[in-house]
């Protein structure tokens with residue numbers, strides 16, 4: 690778990706989805722933050738676009754209402 694300052698949290702809170710991601714190519718898992726609607730995530734380990742959010746692993750929907 691990382692600690693995020695309130696100011697940083699506000700900067701990052703615009704329509705982003707944060708959660709654990711899994712690379713379907715190499716199996717690497719990481720904490721991903723991407724704009725809402727992003728389907729494929731770039732894997733930081735193998736740099737393919739085969740990363741997917743893992744449902745039920747602390748997905749955090751960040752919306753500015």
Ligand SMILES: [Zn+2]
Pocket residue numbers: 712713714715716717732733734735736737
């Ligand atoms: Zn990978």
